[in-house]
Amino acid sequence: MRDPEFYLPAILLITAFACRLPGIRQTWRDPLLRTVNALLIVASSVFFFAAPTTIAGINRITGVPNFSAPLVYSILTAFSASCLVLIINWRGGPPQAARRVTLRCVTAYSLVIITLFTLFALADAPVERLRDLDTYYANTAYMREMIVLYLVAHTVAALVTTWLCWGWSLKVRGWLRAGLVLIVVGYLLNLVFDAVKYVAVGARWLGRDLDYLSTGVAPPVASVSALLIGSGFIVPLVGPRLSETWRSWSAYRKLGPLWCALHAAPAPACAAVKMNWWSPVRLRLTQRESGILDGFLSLAPYFDRTLHGEALDAALRSGAEPKQAEAVADAAMIAAALAARNNDPEGAALSATAPDPSPTIGRARDLIGVSQAYSCSAIVEAVRVNAARSENTHP
Incomplete structure (x- = not known):
């Protein structure tokens, strides 16, 4: 993918966050809305930091070849955690139970992020790879474990979120259901992304070259997935207001x-x-x-x-x-x-x-x-x- 195909989703997501800025001060104490805002920022960061130009710039600034790898993987892991936390708070229920599950989720994924940087520090990865790091270092000690860890963490979050949202979507109607369906479709694409990555990395383990799956197929799938997921979280918040505006305009016209x-x-x-x-x-x-x-x-x-x-x-x-x-x-x-x-x-x-x-x-x-x-x-x-x-x- 070219840089614009990374930066465009980042711009769209941060624009959605900017549209929410006027009301942030009034809604800052709402944990659900805070999580939505964090999700939009993290999702935008995933695409911004995954762009080859950004990767090269961060590697040059830090002076460490491939330092962007654990950084991007950590942001992607934080995005997975943000989605889970949002679903936990969104579904409601006893506040204490929601806080307890949220704390466990944040703790688990924080440990994953720490482990990602630790494995990278132990690995020997002197050759900078801007697009095909996953497959290039698929057989390198510690880098291999780091790649598998971020993929597994991402897959677990996708499976859990898909299961929660699908079950919930069967119990609700209207804009909320539309948003949940978008999230489910987005996370199914996330699972496609993970599957493509697994196949490409597994092919390297078997001595075969299917790198095009990782470099050519996975990125556009990830872009569409993130946009669908972001839209799914925004639609239930914006949809009712749009419906009310449409009903008012319709009534105004009919009068x-x-x-x-x-x-x-x-x-x-x-x-x-x-x-x-x-x-x-x-x-x-x-x-x-x-x-x-x-x-x-x-x-x-x-x-x-x-x-x-x-x-x-x-x-x-x-x-x-x-x-x-x-x-x-x-x-x-x-x-x-x-x-x-x-x-x-x-x-x-x-x-x-x-x-x-x-x-x-x-x-x-x-x-x-x-x-x-x-x-x-x-x-x-x-x-x-x-x-x-x-x-x-x-x-």
Whole structure:
């Protein structure tokens, strides 16, 4: 792999971490979110330090050929431990039990990291290898053990995490399940990475050369795996917020026909309050809902309850569900009220009639149904046509 193929995943992962920086101070005491942040940093570090250019630079700075080998293996081991710790905290359960298992996991993998550096210090590896160290030193004393140790530690973490996440994914739904499935797929690719490495190293033990598996196949598998795993941990945290934003935008858009009708000339039923384009969608939705409800209040003197009942009966006869029929009746009454208001520029009805707003359209949760009925219902269109005809015949 070329350097960009290492650095690109590193940049993507650290960017995901940077997106979380604004809220880090408020969530720093949450062990789950702390572990997510640590995981993103460690995962990004794996790719950054595994790039050949970075490897050569660290070897040159330290003056020790292949010093990057135990460093990269240690970061990869820390990544495996971070994933296990995150799953332990993510699943919940008694806090004391989670802390106890977390401590055991961190202790075990810390010992693995210490052992990796110890084995490297005992080994004789004077020839710098930037891409094929695993296979080049597969038969070298202590280097062989170091390579096998990091692969075994990585495999154990992948197997345990895959098993935990798969079992958990069968019990949950929604964004959490989607995230767990991504993690499972990512760790299955991790197992493919380990298998390819085992085959390449084992071939060297048997006197054969399958180095291309280690240098050409394993790195891209690792890149895809890390991105899937990182995405799997982020999706359940970001997904609900995206869903809420999408629902708000969808509701905002669906309220458009009713909003436009109430603000149409020549006699708008309510005043429009301008908002900046960068205003949060939830705030924009609330403003639109409030504006529509204010418009209903101004139209109350023109509401025709008899027409409402007739439209309701017509909608029910056409096969509409009761809630849908109520929305059609409300929309029909609004259409007629708007026409009546336009025919009353002096506001005579305002003093002659006491406000009697419809109880149904006074509830914001029904507004979307009313708005859709206003723009799509044949019954509402018929009321609108009749009102226009009456306006033309009674100047």
